[in-house]
Amino acid sequence: MAGGASSLDGKLLVVAIDFGTAYSGYAFSFRNDYRLDPLKIEINHWTGEGAQTMSSKAPSSVLLNPDKTFHSFGYQAEEEYASLVENGKYQDWFFFTKIKMRLLYKEKISRTDTIEDECGKTMPGLTILSFIIGHLKADLYKKLSLRGLLVRDEDIIWVLTVPAIWSDAAKQLTREATEQAGIKSGDMTFVYEPEAAALYCRLQKLHAINDATSKSDGKGDTALERGRKVLVFDMGGGTTDISVIDIKSEKEIHIVERASGGPFGGTHINEKFCQWLDEVFGAENMNKFKTEHRADYMQFIRDFEQKKRPIDPKEDKSLFLQIPTALKQLAENTWKCKLEDHFSKPESQYPCVQVKKRGKLFFPSSFLVEHFILPISKIVLEDMERILKKHGDISSVLAVGGLAQSAAMTTEIRKYAKDIPVFVPFDSSVAVLNGAVLYGHDNNVIKARVCKHSYGIQTMRPFEKGDDEKKKVKQEGKVWCKHCFRALYHAGDMIKLGDVNSYELEEYFNEEGRKNKQFQPIRCILFRSESENPRYVTDKGCEEGGIIEIEVPENGFPVHYECTVELEFAGTEIIARLKDDQGIKTIRVNFLN
Secondary structure, three states, X not given: OHHHOOOXXXXXXXXXXXXXXXXXXXXXXXXXXXXXOOOOOEEXXXXXXXXXXXXXXXXXXXXXXXXXXXXXXXXXXXHHHHHHHXXXXXXXXXXXXXXXXXXXXXXXOOOOOEEEOOOOOEEEHHHHHHHHHHHHXXXXXXXXXXXXXXXXXXXXXXXXXXXXXXXXXXXXHHHHHHHHOOOOHHHEEEEEHHHHHHHHHOOOOHHHEEEOOOOOOOOHHHOOOOOEEEEEEEXXXXXXXXXXXXXXXXXXXXXXXXXEXXXXXXXXXHHHHHHHHHHHHOHHHHHHHHHHOHHHHHHHHHHHHHHHOOOXXXXXXXXXXXXXXXXXXXXXXXXXXXXXXXXXXXXOOOOOOEEEOOOEEEEEHHHHHHHHHHHHHHHHHHHHHHHHHHOOOOOEEEXXXXXXXXHHHHHHHHHHHOOOOEEEEOOHHHHHHHHHHHHHHOOOOEEEEEOOOEEEEEEEEEOOOOOOHHHEEEEOOEEXXXXXXXXXXXXXXXXXXXXXXXXXXXXXXXXXXXXXXXXXXXXXXXXXXXXXXXXXXXXXXXXXXXEEEEOOOOOOOOOEEEEEEEEEOOOOOOEEEEEEOOEEEEEEEEOOX
16 A cells, blocks of 8 residues: 555545644544544543543653563653653563654664663564554554444555655654554555645535634635645644645645744653753753653643743633642752742742742743744744745645644744735644544545656766766776666656656676676665755765665576566655566565665
């Protein structure tokens, strides 16, 4: 199913998994329900804090037993770990958070990469990913079984959401983790998060979408319909993705701008807040509070989460957070005075911060916006502004993701969008998840995508005037230029679904030094560059993107071997196919170190 060229024949159910930096969840719909009402999608709900909390996503936290086997996920993992910490029994356990951000956004990704848990102990990231996906799969089967529904593996198509800015290596590692979790590769596909959100929102009537600009574009319900171009601003916990969607018709969507954005999201705002708490209460006090009173610490951060979302930058209100008793006592023991006395001192470096009786920390909402939200948003908003200028015919901006629920963020988007209306779905935090289910039912609706990079192979060609003299070589009486980049796709190319590009490969094994290579795989390096027209594979910014591998036939390669390698780029993953005298088959492209 890789690349979006699959069929739902024989499948009963589409299940989407949204694995996020901060929160994860899944949703599903049956094929018969989809035919009657595409928006009849069921989202799993998670409970925590002794069933006090219910949400559509659970924290992306994993707890492993001391023997490195899976123990729990989400709220259960956080609560169990908090109990272990407070009882001093956590040292041999493994607790992981922010896995996606720490594992899948590195420049070089390997399947042997490890990540550290809260105490610095390491585990293979691939294993942790497979534990999460495996748990979500098991939870689905459990919930369906409680309804009396017996569903088999072969009845399900799985869709995993991924940031549009992800590398090929990040997608490959995630696919391998999914396979380890017991999901067959042919039964799973990826969907880019902003594309999924657009698929979902275009099926909704605009009366179900909040116009964050409080303006109308005069087009009624057509803002997300045929003939319109929409910029999708997807703000999650770990990343912000920006894509431009051109809605050609009900059954045809084109992605007309290379995905951009960056690792900036809601968790970064929380991290800024935690760094500020270190300054305010002292890093040593905060570390002790986090370690010895883990449950109180987690609740303190969740309280901040709730406070930051409704802030309206047009109204500078006084906000407060209840300081946990344990943190209050730690700070007062350190400073030898009451908390309110400490913050009322003239020399206090936080004159806008006040602590009043009963341990409430007060500060103006403008302080939170200025110090925590704006520094995170500026980089990606400037990127959005660049794209809006490039595409002068964008009719609207669609803001989705958990951070889109922040009034402060949508206000900033509004400033950069200027006269272009900005729409925020009421259920923006699950728009991607719902859209992923829709994509699973009809993954051919996205007919074309802009190629993010230039891809090519290394070749030699006749030396030309202007070529690098250092690359000149002579062979068989001819002068050649080595290390040349032979482009298969150029960055910015619009590639339609089903389009392929190919290159011919010819190998001779009759020379004495090459006879042994008849029984070794043929490997060809796929180079990648952000430049539209790289000249050499040694150009700055040009790097090895992956390796195309042709497996050895049962009796080895013939002395003279000829083949054609086809590459298809229109989907979310690169597909390679081999054509030779044995027929046509899909071959592997390895992007992992």
